[in-house]
Amino acid sequence: MPAVTVTAPAAVETAAERVEQLASESAVVVFSVSTCCMCHAVKRLFCGMGVHPTVHELDLDPRGRELERALACLLAGGGGAGAAPVVPIVFIGGRLVGAMDRVMAAHINDSLVPLLKEAGALWL
DSSP: OOOOOOOOOOOOOOHHHHHHHHHHSSSEEEEEOTTOHHHHHHHHHHHHTTOOOEEEEGGGSTTHHHHHHHHHHHHTTTSSOOSOOOSOEEEETTEEEESHHHHHHHHHTTOHHHHHHHHTSOOO
């Protein structure tokens, strides 16, 4: 009798792969929690600049906790999950900018607009 071979379905993407995919789909991507005031503030900042980010609300996503852990790893430099990430977490042009502190620092020191222009999120 021949051996039966079972082929496993294609591997389910990891949370880190999902974050990478989502972060690269739009010029500006914000990972957020729908009830977070800092998340609301960063979304308002971008909208006030004429930028319309793609927003992923982690608390409304079935895989939100997994994605949050993957984001924590990214913020910690890949050295394992540290404390829970401080949302919002922003990607511009597929690159991690960071949490609210990094976004605001870039805005204050006038480096945010060039990043947005380079990513194609702003034209003026």
